[in-house]
Amino acid sequence: MTSPMTPERFQDRFDAFRGEPQQVSGVWTLHAAIAALPGSEAVLDEQAPWALTFSQKPAAPPASAVPSGGLDPRGSEEAGMAGPQLAAPVQPGDTYLLVNDRDEDMEAYDHTGRFLWKIPCLARGQGADTDWSQTSTDTPPGLYRLGQLYADYEQNPNPPCSDTAMGYGWYSFDMEELEGQEVAVGRAGIMLHGGGSACGWPGAWAPQQPLHPTLGCVRLHNADLRDKVLPRYRQGTVYVGVFQEKK
Known part of the structure; x- marks a missing residue:
């Protein structure tokens, strides 16, 4: 194949x-x-x-202004939702990924706040849509930063079936909490990844695999991780603002 x-x-x-x-x-x-x-x-x-x-070497464009006080691109769609308390301390080349679990999408913005793209996304766990305080429930709202990358697709684009390949898909990133939102509710290990054990095999490895709830991580289509998120990660720091419905 x-x-x-x-x-x-x-x-x-x-x-x-x-x-x-x-x-x-x-x-x-x-x-x-x-x-x-x-x-x-x-x-x-x-x-x-x-x-x-x-x-031909193009003339260097003027440096884009970084918003004073950091970047927080939330809009009317996030009104009334639980979300980050801090603005992201972006620098040129950085990206802000805004996750709205009610709308089930992720929007990307560059360091100036310019909109880049929108893709399907889940920050959904096992439990009520308003619960993120229990183990395996929704992704705790707040500001994160993408940390370690696990590029399984680049190691083997056609791997044998395994729990890791099914559960995490092509790429996975550690999400580092910046507001203590995980530790405050006794949780840890939140990630951004693809896959989906509920998709079976090889369905979990498909480019546009179905998005099933995780145990509290943020899930994207495998191909979107590769084609959308990965280039931004390799360009600069990627911040993730997670928004959840309040009780």
Whole structure:
């Protein structure tokens, strides 16, 4: 079974290994593959439009302003919900992921507060929609920061069935609490991940696997973790603001 590579994924791999031997080898291999194609002379012409554009270094854009006091992009959809008490201390290159469990979506904003995209998301555990104080219930509301990355998809894009592959999917990130929202209710180990044991196998490893509630983590589609979240994580710090319905 093949796994077609998206442009975003291609760029992510290129950027992740910038200057490393494997990148140099990859560029040479790509050049050889293009040269073997019919009509490659036009593509590899030094004066080809893409080559001229690629060789031009654009003027550096003016530095985007960072909101004074930090970033808190909540809108009317979050009115009346429990959420972060702190604004995110963003810097250029950072990202804010706003999770609204009532609307079951995640919105991304750059460090200036500019909207980037919206994707399906669950911050749902086992229990009432207004409960996050018990083990395995909803994700505690508050501000988090993405920490350690576990890139299982990059280790093996077609793994055998295992509890880890089913439960966490392609990628998983530790979520570091910034407001003591986990420890305050005696919880720990909240993550952002894909997968879903309830999807079975290989359903849990599908790019757009069904989103089933977790034991309190934030869950996304596997492909959205790779194509949406991962590039932002490798660009800068990623903050996550989780909003939940109040009792």
